[in-house]
Amino acid sequence: MTYDCHVHVPSSRGTWQLPYFSPQEYLTRMDRLGIDVSLMLPFDGLYHAPATCNDEVVQWCRAAPERLVPFGTVSPRDPHAADEVTRCVETLGVRGFKFHPWMQAFHPLEPTMDPVYERCRTFGVPLIFHDGTPPLSTPLQVAQVAARWPGLVVVLGHGGLNDLYGEAIEAARRHEHVWICMASLHAHAMRQIIARAPGDRILFGSDAGLASSSRQTYMDYRWELLRDLGLTPEVYQAIVEENPRRLLRDRPFGTS
């Protein structure tokens, strides 16, 4: 099994002027690249009404519920945000949440997020954060969420990006529930993360869904780069299958 742990459900509102593509189109591309499962993160929900967008993400993933795993998001300053977490998990079958502090305009440690983090910890669902970008998304800043909410799994969604990958490695080494998803990184950063970060907490994601073409060639480039890194079969398998399964706590999905 091969998991892509960072894919965005395409915008149906023309956000960023990006084209929409159907789940069938995306599944065809997954098949061609040998990807079995994708964690589908929100995109419209980072800008627009999150509850409505969460419904749309789940609906999109219903095209192949055994292969498309929905993640939700909430509005950080909505006083009922924790209730939306509950609805997402219990009613919609969402398996985790995505947060993008600079797009959603909040500091990762703002008290307004406390009920959200508490509820996510109760449900045992992981949080994937955008990271690698000051002033609201540096790796050590995001890692503080895991430090202050013991047991809550926090994924650095971009491993620090091209300029802060060293900080992402440090964050994962310092905090046992901080994971790294290697999305949008250059080859050297990926090699450094694999060599220096805890190997059982490294994931790979293509960040597909944000390309300017519905053909999503971006996704091809990213997977080709990972497969050309010359990893041992054991390391590769840990990154694309074993670690993602543990991130999702080996629970079956596609049953909701």
Place this chain on the structure above:
Amino acid sequence: MTSVVVDAHVTLGRIDDAEVDARMLLDQMDEAGVDVAVVSPDPRETAVAHASGHDRLLDLCARHPGRLLAYATANPWFGDEAIVELERALAAGAAAIKINPYLQGFQPVEPVIDPILRLAAAHRVPVYVHSGTPVQCTPFQIAALADRFPGVPVILGRGGKSDFKADAPYALRDTSNLYGDTAHDFPLTGMTAQIEAAGPERVVFSSDFPYGDVRHELRRARDLPVTTAVLRDVLGGTFLRLLPPHVRARVSTRSTDDL
């Protein structure tokens, strides 16, 4: 038709905990079809050990004639010593100047860097500058530097990647001596945006090896939806035109119509 594929920026030496040597680079260049690469000193040599870095790279260039060219760099806080060392490196064959505000401890808007830009103008060599997410400097900061020295071609290294790449097209559009860079970008998105903003003759290909993989970076650049003539410029023609004639003469063009 003659053309040459030039990788406008790579680094050899010690990077993080990895020792990156010329053979690793040349193997990727050969596999990808890159004729010439312009090599930067490694981070330590960029920050403080300029002379030994220049000597090392110029020796490598001599051992691989026609395949490798060298950047010269100097920390502007060394003042006159920086200028003397840059003069020495250029006289010994360095092809262009690189500055790295993060490693060298300045912001591009600060006048401490001006003497090095004046030197570049006097020698008619381009200046490569890393851009990116702060702590790297941003595209608009580099555009402001280029604007102060309109006679110096300034290369917007890495095009602001990752999260400042959206700045790059605007910076390029407004600054006629600023050049885009394909490194770490994708043909249908960032590369195309840079070309549309700067025009077809103000974007250069670089792999940023070993941060980027030469084979993958070149494959993506070759996928640019442009004419063969534009692609030829991006892959080498434009950068070669920025070099002084005596340096350009050291690069052998080859006959190839299948870019």
